[in-house]
Protein backbone atom coordinates (compact mmCIF):
# COMPACT_ATOMS: atom_id res chain seq x y z
CA UNK A 1 0.00 0.00 0.00
CA UNK A 2 1.26 3.49 -0.82
CA UNK A 3 0.32 6.16 1.73
CA UNK A 4 -0.40 9.73 0.62
CA UNK A 5 -0.03 12.67 3.05
CA UNK A 6 -1.81 15.99 2.40
CA UNK A 7 -0.31 19.24 3.69
CA UNK A 8 -0.38 23.00 3.09
CA UNK A 9 1.41 24.04 -0.15
CA UNK A 10 3.62 25.35 -1.70
CA UNK A 11 7.00 23.69 -0.95
CA UNK A 12 8.79 24.99 2.16
CA UNK A 13 5.82 25.48 4.49
CA UNK A 14 6.08 24.42 8.11
CA UNK A 15 3.20 22.01 7.45
CA UNK A 16 5.29 20.36 4.71
CA UNK A 17 8.23 20.13 7.12
CA UNK A 18 6.01 18.42 9.74
CA UNK A 19 4.64 16.08 7.02
CA UNK A 20 8.20 15.13 5.94
CA UNK A 21 9.21 14.34 9.53
CA UNK A 22 6.09 12.22 9.98
CA UNK A 23 6.59 10.46 6.60
CA UNK A 24 10.19 9.55 7.47
CA UNK A 25 9.08 8.06 10.76
CA UNK A 26 6.23 6.13 9.10
CA UNK A 27 8.51 4.67 6.42
CA UNK A 28 11.03 3.66 9.06
CA UNK A 29 8.55 1.81 11.29
CA UNK A 30 6.12 0.36 8.74
CA UNK A 31 8.39 -0.05 5.73
CA UNK A 32 5.55 1.51 3.69
CA UNK A 33 6.30 4.11 1.05
CA UNK A 34 4.56 7.44 1.61
CA UNK A 35 4.43 10.50 -0.62
CA UNK A 36 3.41 14.10 0.02
CA UNK A 37 0.35 15.76 -1.58
CA UNK A 38 0.42 19.59 -1.39
CA UNK A 39 -2.96 21.38 -1.13
CA UNK A 40 -3.64 25.15 -1.37
CA UNK A 41 -5.45 25.40 1.98
CA UNK A 42 -5.81 23.55 5.30
CA UNK A 43 -9.53 22.75 4.64
CA UNK A 44 -8.56 21.26 1.26
CA UNK A 45 -5.97 19.03 2.99
CA UNK A 46 -8.60 17.78 5.45
CA UNK A 47 -11.29 17.34 2.79
CA UNK A 48 -8.94 15.24 0.66
CA UNK A 49 -8.71 12.75 3.57
CA UNK A 50 -12.44 12.90 4.27
CA UNK A 51 -13.19 12.12 0.61
CA UNK A 52 -10.60 9.33 0.44
CA UNK A 53 -8.27 11.04 -2.06
CA UNK A 54 -5.37 10.93 0.41
CA UNK A 55 -4.69 8.63 3.36
CA UNK A 56 -3.58 11.29 5.83
CA UNK A 57 -3.23 15.04 6.39
CA UNK A 58 -0.77 16.89 8.61
CA UNK A 59 -2.37 20.17 9.74
CA UNK A 60 -1.39 22.93 12.22
CA UNK A 61 -3.60 23.13 15.31
CA UNK A 62 -2.09 25.49 17.88
CA UNK A 63 0.87 27.82 18.27
CA UNK A 64 2.54 28.71 21.56
CA UNK A 65 2.39 32.48 20.81
CA UNK A 66 -0.73 32.98 18.71
CA UNK A 67 -2.98 30.16 19.95
CA UNK A 68 -5.41 28.04 17.96
CA UNK A 69 -5.50 27.66 14.20
CA UNK A 70 -9.25 28.27 13.98
CA UNK A 71 -9.71 27.00 10.43
CA UNK A 72 -8.45 23.54 11.49
CA UNK A 73 -11.00 23.34 14.34
CA UNK A 74 -13.87 24.65 12.20
CA UNK A 75 -13.16 22.16 9.40
CA UNK A 76 -12.80 19.21 11.77
CA UNK A 77 -16.22 20.02 13.23
CA UNK A 78 -17.78 20.15 9.75
CA UNK A 79 -16.28 16.85 8.50
CA UNK A 80 -17.64 13.80 10.28
CA UNK A 81 -15.36 10.94 9.34
CA UNK A 82 -11.91 12.11 10.53
CA UNK A 83 -9.71 11.01 13.46
CA UNK A 84 -6.52 12.39 15.01
CA UNK A 85 -3.80 9.70 14.96
CA UNK A 86 -0.85 11.59 16.43
CA UNK A 87 0.23 15.09 17.53
CA UNK A 88 3.63 16.51 16.60
CA UNK A 89 5.06 19.55 18.39
CA UNK A 90 7.59 21.31 16.18
CA UNK A 91 9.85 24.28 17.04
CA UNK A 92 9.16 27.28 14.77
CA UNK A 93 11.98 29.77 14.10
CA UNK A 94 11.01 32.52 11.66
CA UNK A 95 13.43 34.31 9.33
CA UNK A 96 12.98 37.60 7.52
CA UNK A 97 13.72 36.62 3.92
CA UNK A 98 14.44 39.36 1.36
CA UNK A 99 16.81 40.41 -1.42
CA UNK A 100 17.10 43.88 0.20
CA UNK A 101 20.47 44.83 1.67
CA UNK A 102 18.95 46.52 4.72
CA UNK A 103 15.66 46.88 6.61
CA UNK A 104 15.18 50.48 5.38
CA UNK A 105 14.59 49.24 1.79
CA UNK A 106 11.60 47.04 2.77
CA UNK A 107 8.09 48.36 2.16
CA UNK A 108 5.99 45.19 2.32
CA UNK A 109 6.16 41.98 4.38
CA UNK A 110 4.15 38.91 3.38
CA UNK A 111 3.39 35.82 5.43
CA UNK A 112 0.72 33.51 6.76
CA UNK A 113 -1.41 35.41 9.37
CA UNK A 114 -0.19 33.01 12.10
CA UNK A 115 3.46 33.83 11.30
CA UNK A 116 2.78 37.60 11.10
CA UNK A 117 1.13 37.40 14.54
CA UNK A 118 4.06 35.40 15.98
CA UNK A 119 6.43 38.24 14.91
CA UNK A 120 4.09 41.15 15.67
CA UNK A 121 6.31 42.90 18.23
CA UNK A 122 9.46 42.41 16.13
CA UNK A 123 7.66 44.01 13.15
CA UNK A 124 6.51 46.95 15.31
CA UNK A 125 10.05 47.47 16.64
CA UNK A 126 12.08 47.02 13.45
CA UNK A 127 9.70 47.60 10.52
CA UNK A 128 7.07 49.96 11.99
CA UNK A 129 6.11 51.58 8.67
CA UNK A 130 5.90 48.55 6.39
CA UNK A 131 2.66 47.04 5.15
CA UNK A 132 2.10 43.51 6.53
CA UNK A 133 0.08 41.44 4.04
CA UNK A 134 -1.50 38.06 4.76
CA UNK A 135 -0.68 35.22 2.40
CA UNK A 136 -2.08 31.69 2.21
CA UNK A 137 1.20 30.29 3.62
CA UNK A 138 4.64 31.41 4.80
CA UNK A 139 6.11 30.45 1.40
CA UNK A 140 3.45 31.83 -0.96
CA UNK A 141 5.26 35.16 -1.54
CA UNK A 142 8.80 33.76 -1.87
CA UNK A 143 8.61 33.46 -5.68
CA UNK A 144 8.28 37.27 -6.12
CA UNK A 145 11.18 38.22 -3.86
CA UNK A 146 13.89 38.08 -6.55
CA UNK A 147 11.93 40.55 -8.71
CA UNK A 148 11.35 43.18 -6.00
CA UNK A 149 13.89 44.14 -3.33
CA UNK A 150 11.28 46.18 -1.42
CA UNK A 151 9.43 42.98 -0.51
CA UNK A 152 10.20 40.59 2.38
CA UNK A 153 8.57 37.39 3.64
CA UNK A 154 8.50 35.66 7.02
CA UNK A 155 9.43 32.01 6.39
CA UNK A 156 11.61 29.21 7.69
CA UNK A 157 15.33 28.80 7.07
CA UNK A 158 14.52 25.66 5.08
CA UNK A 159 12.18 27.66 2.79
CA UNK A 160 14.85 30.34 2.18
CA UNK A 161 17.26 27.57 1.15
CA UNK A 162 14.70 25.84 -1.10
CA UNK A 163 14.01 29.08 -3.02
CA UNK A 164 17.68 30.13 -2.92
CA UNK A 165 16.92 33.42 -1.14
CA UNK A 166 18.98 35.44 1.36
CA UNK A 167 18.01 35.70 5.04
CA UNK A 168 18.08 39.33 6.22
CA UNK A 169 17.31 38.66 9.91
CA UNK A 170 17.18 35.38 11.84
CA UNK A 171 14.91 34.29 14.74
CA UNK A 172 12.42 37.14 14.54
CA UNK A 173 9.60 35.42 16.47
CA UNK A 174 8.60 37.44 19.55
CA UNK A 175 9.32 34.55 21.95
CA UNK A 176 12.32 32.23 21.44
CA UNK A 177 10.57 28.95 22.40
CA UNK A 178 7.98 29.32 19.64
CA UNK A 179 6.41 26.00 18.64
CA UNK A 180 3.37 24.74 16.74
CA UNK A 181 1.34 21.61 17.39
CA UNK A 182 0.28 19.64 14.30
CA UNK A 183 -2.24 16.80 14.10
CA UNK A 184 -1.89 13.79 11.83
CA UNK A 185 -5.42 13.08 10.60
CA UNK A 186 -6.86 10.00 8.91
CA UNK A 187 -10.35 8.70 8.23
CA UNK A 188 -11.83 6.97 11.28
CA UNK A 189 -11.67 3.20 11.71
CA UNK A 190 -8.02 3.02 10.67
CA UNK A 191 -5.65 0.37 12.04
CA UNK A 192 -3.04 1.57 14.52
CA UNK A 193 -0.39 1.79 11.77
CA UNK A 194 -0.38 5.58 11.73
CA UNK A 195 -0.02 6.01 15.49
CA UNK A 196 3.01 6.06 17.77
CA UNK A 197 4.23 2.69 18.95
CA UNK A 198 3.07 3.16 22.54
CA UNK A 199 0.12 0.99 23.63
CA UNK A 200 -1.84 3.67 25.44
CA UNK A 201 -2.68 7.17 24.21
CA UNK A 202 -1.92 10.15 26.44
CA UNK A 203 -4.59 12.45 25.01
CA UNK A 204 -8.19 12.36 23.77
CA UNK A 205 -9.84 15.27 21.94
CA UNK A 206 -13.60 15.77 21.76
CA UNK A 207 -15.92 18.54 20.57
CA UNK A 208 -19.49 19.24 21.64
CA UNK A 209 -22.36 21.70 21.73
CA UNK A 210 -24.45 22.19 24.88
CA UNK A 211 -28.27 21.86 24.84
CA UNK A 212 -29.26 25.49 25.47
CA UNK A 213 -27.91 28.79 26.68
CA UNK A 214 -28.80 28.27 30.37
CA UNK A 215 -26.76 28.73 33.58
CA UNK A 216 -24.50 25.73 34.15
CA UNK A 217 -24.74 24.41 30.59
CA UNK A 218 -20.94 24.19 30.31
CA UNK A 219 -20.27 23.44 33.99
CA UNK A 220 -22.17 20.14 33.81
CA UNK A 221 -20.01 18.50 31.11
CA UNK A 222 -16.85 19.86 32.77
CA UNK A 223 -17.91 18.43 36.15
CA UNK A 224 -18.06 14.96 34.58
CA UNK A 225 -14.28 15.13 34.01
CA UNK A 226 -13.60 16.63 37.45
CA UNK A 227 -15.56 13.86 39.22
CA UNK A 228 -13.79 11.12 37.27
CA UNK A 229 -10.33 12.66 37.87
CA UNK A 230 -9.66 13.34 34.17
CA UNK A 231 -7.39 16.33 33.65
CA UNK A 232 -8.23 18.91 30.96
CA UNK A 233 -5.26 20.02 28.86
CA UNK A 234 -7.05 22.64 26.75
CA UNK A 235 -10.51 24.09 26.18
CA UNK A 236 -11.41 26.23 23.19
CA UNK A 237 -14.72 27.73 22.12
CA UNK A 238 -15.69 28.45 18.52
CA UNK A 239 -18.89 30.05 17.22
CA UNK A 240 -21.44 27.55 15.88
CA UNK A 241 -21.95 30.10 13.06
CA UNK A 242 -25.75 29.64 13.43
CA UNK A 243 -26.35 32.69 15.64
CA UNK A 244 -24.31 35.24 17.56
CA UNK A 245 -23.25 34.06 21.02
CA UNK A 246 -23.79 30.33 20.33
CA UNK A 247 -20.64 28.26 20.78
CA UNK A 248 -19.21 24.80 20.38
CA UNK A 249 -16.39 23.55 22.61
CA UNK A 250 -13.19 21.65 21.82
CA UNK A 251 -11.55 19.85 24.74
CA UNK A 252 -8.23 17.99 25.03
CA UNK A 253 -8.23 15.46 27.89
CA UNK A 254 -5.30 13.65 29.48
CA UNK A 255 -6.67 10.11 29.10
CA UNK A 256 -6.87 7.23 26.64
CA UNK A 257 -10.34 6.66 25.16
CA UNK A 258 -10.01 3.00 26.17
CA UNK A 259 -9.54 3.79 29.88
CA UNK A 260 -12.50 2.92 32.17
CA UNK A 261 -12.81 6.55 33.36
CA UNK A 262 -13.17 7.83 29.77
CA UNK A 263 -15.77 5.17 29.09
CA UNK A 264 -17.85 6.46 32.00
CA UNK A 265 -17.18 10.09 31.03
CA UNK A 266 -18.46 9.64 27.46
CA UNK A 267 -21.60 7.82 28.65
CA UNK A 268 -22.28 10.57 31.20
CA UNK A 269 -21.52 13.40 28.73
CA UNK A 270 -24.37 12.33 26.45
CA UNK A 271 -26.77 13.60 29.16
CA UNK A 272 -25.26 17.10 29.12
CA UNK A 273 -24.43 17.74 25.46
CA UNK A 274 -26.42 18.30 22.27
CA UNK A 275 -23.97 16.97 19.66
CA UNK A 276 -20.72 15.30 20.71
CA UNK A 277 -17.86 14.22 18.43
CA UNK A 278 -14.79 12.17 19.21
CA UNK A 279 -11.86 13.75 17.34
CA UNK A 280 -9.30 11.13 18.32
CA UNK A 281 -7.18 9.43 20.96
CA UNK A 282 -3.45 9.77 20.37
CA UNK A 283 0.04 10.46 21.68
CA UNK A 284 1.87 13.78 21.56
CA UNK A 285 5.48 13.74 20.45
CA UNK A 286 8.13 16.40 20.13
CA UNK A 287 9.83 16.29 16.73
CA UNK A 288 13.21 17.08 18.29
CA UNK A 289 12.75 13.87 20.24
CA UNK A 290 13.39 10.77 18.13
CA UNK A 291 11.46 8.38 20.39
CA UNK A 292 8.18 8.06 18.43
Ligand SMILES: O=C(O)C(=O)C[C@]1(C(=O)O)C=C[C@@H](O)C=C1
Pocket residue numbers: 008012013014015016060063069092112114115136137138139180
Ligand atom coordinates in the same frame (compact mmCIF):
# COMPACT_ATOMS: atom_id res chain seq x y z
O1 LIG B 1 2.32 28.76 6.31
C1 LIG B 1 2.93 27.76 6.74
O2 LIG B 1 4.12 27.54 6.53
C2 LIG B 1 2.20 26.77 7.54
O3 LIG B 1 2.57 25.63 7.59
C3 LIG B 1 1.00 27.25 8.35
C4 LIG B 1 1.36 27.62 9.80
C5 LIG B 1 0.04 27.80 10.63
O4 LIG B 1 -1.06 27.86 10.08
O5 LIG B 1 0.17 27.90 11.87
C6 LIG B 1 2.13 26.54 10.45
C7 LIG B 1 3.07 26.78 11.38
C8 LIG B 1 3.44 28.15 11.80
O6 LIG B 1 2.81 28.36 13.03
C9 LIG B 1 2.98 29.18 10.83
C10 LIG B 1 2.07 28.90 9.87
